[in-house]
Amino acid sequence: MWRYPKVLAHRGGGTLAPENTLAALERGMKAGFRAIEYDVMLARDGVPVVMHDPFLGRTVPGSGHVFDYDALELAAMDAGGWFGRAFEGEPVPLFVEFAQFCKAHGVWMNIELKPAPGYETETGTTVARIAAAMFADELAAGQLERAPLLSSFSQPALAAAREAAPQLPRAYLMSELPPDWERRARAVDAVAIHANHRHLTPRQAHEVKAAGFGLFCYTVNELARARELLGWGVDAFCTDRIDLIGPEFT
Numbered sequence: 001m002w003r004y005p006k007v008l009a010h011r012g013g014g015t016l017a018p019e020n021t022l023a024a025l026e027r028g029m030k031a032g033f034r035a036i037e038y039d040v041m042l043a044r045d046g047v048p049v050v051m052h053d054p055f056l057g058r059t060v061p062g063s064g065h066v067f068d069y070d071a072l073e074l075a076a077m078d079a080g081g082w083f084g085r086a087f088e089g090e091p092v093p094l095f096v097e098f099a100q101f102c103k104a105h106g107v108w109m110n111i112e113l114k115p116a117p118g119y120e121t122e123t124g125t126t127v128a129r130i131a132a133a134m135f136a137d138e139l140a141a142g143q144l145e146r147a148p149l150l151s152s153f154s155q156p157a158l159a160a161a162r163e164a165a166p167q168l169p170r171a172y173l174m175s176e177l178p179p180d181w182e183r184r185a186r187a188v189d190a191v192a193i194h195a196n197h198r199h200l201t202p203r204q205a206h207e208v209k210a211a212g213f214g215l216f217c218y219t220v221n222e223l224a225r226a227r228e229l230l231g232w233g234v235d236a237f238c239t240d241r242i243d244l245i246g247p248e249f250t
Helices: 022-030 071-075 096-106 120-134 136-140 157-166 181-187 202-210 221-232
Strands: 007-010 035-042 049-051 110-111 149-152 172-176 193-198 214-218 237-238
Touching: 007 181, 022 035, 022 096, 035 096, 035 120, 049 071, 049 096, 049 120, 096 110, 096 120, 096 221, 110 120, 110 157, 120 136, 120 149, 120 157, 149 157, 149 193, 157 172, 172 181, 193 202, 202 221, 221 237
Parallel strands: 007 035, 007 237, 035 110, 110 149, 149 172, 172 193, 193 214, 214 237
Antiparallel strands: 035 049
16 A cells, blocks of 8 residues: 655656755755655765765766765765756765755655665665654654655665664565566565556556555656556656656646
8 A cells, every 4th residue: 555645756856956965855845845765875984875876976076986985075075066056065965864854844755775785784774773763753653654665676675674673664676577576575574666667567557556565666757657657556656857747746
């Protein structure tokens, strides 16, 4: 069962601001979104930061991997200049600060765990513990619709998140649904399947829903395709085109 918003701003602000930054989050909020998807990985010191790529060079100038730097070193880097001069100096957010900002402003979070190779368990454990502590009251009250949803392509990361905070909901990310998709999802007690819409078929959508899972798609940027997917029974999706597809899209 899907108990969350229908349309999420991808990486905070879609195509309108530098991804995975507070500026992106604020841009998404300005467009009316109160639900976002973003990515979290661990810095060298084990502190989680909000970034998609495991290496520098695309959204943050420099070289090497994220886990070559401590979190405060990353936070001092420019994560916005690549997007435009107006965003120069926009820092790499620390996960705790980013999540606290979301919670304070009523923004629901789909947090994608992006572990570096060899750090799957540590990433799942760390992020789940922080998120569970931050939403302890909501979880204790059974308000799961307000708690973040942890998603990942990594089964070990999801398994570690379940071990660390079993009360937090989890979703299994799959670009293409393999024949054993249901076994994999149930192995980590996932409540939803997150699929690449380009590879999803109507039959698969029906099977996922019939099995009792929520079904979410990434990243849908065309109005006609969004309507088609919803017609298949897809519950929700994220979009880069927050200027085209609004939070109340039907």
